[in-house]
Amino acid sequence: MRHDNKQVLPRQYLLDIANQLAGDNKPAESAQAYEQFLTHYGNYEYAEQVELMLGILYCRYLNQPELAIKNLEAAAKKLTDPGQLKMCQDELAKLKN
Secondary structure, eight states, X not given: OOSOTTOOOOHHHHHHHHXXXXXXXXXXXXXXHHHHHHHHHTTOTTHHXXXXXXXXXXXXXXXXXXXXXXXXXXXXXXXXXXXHHHHHHHHHHHXXX
């Protein structure tokens, strides 16, 4: 990505890298990979989970509340898992207080 950010990895590879970066406590790099994922694979069937992760990264680690709200609100419209939806709503409530 540093050499040519116009090239895009296959969907699963990019998602795996974003998840690995998040797991390695590299929130800025992980957010960049998730953003690229959504840009190129926004129609992914579980895109709301990627939006949830992005919202959490922007909220908890990167201090970018506007981007956090944008992603969390997008995720909240599509999440069906009650636990994920509650987490998303809790994060939004923190940001809006």
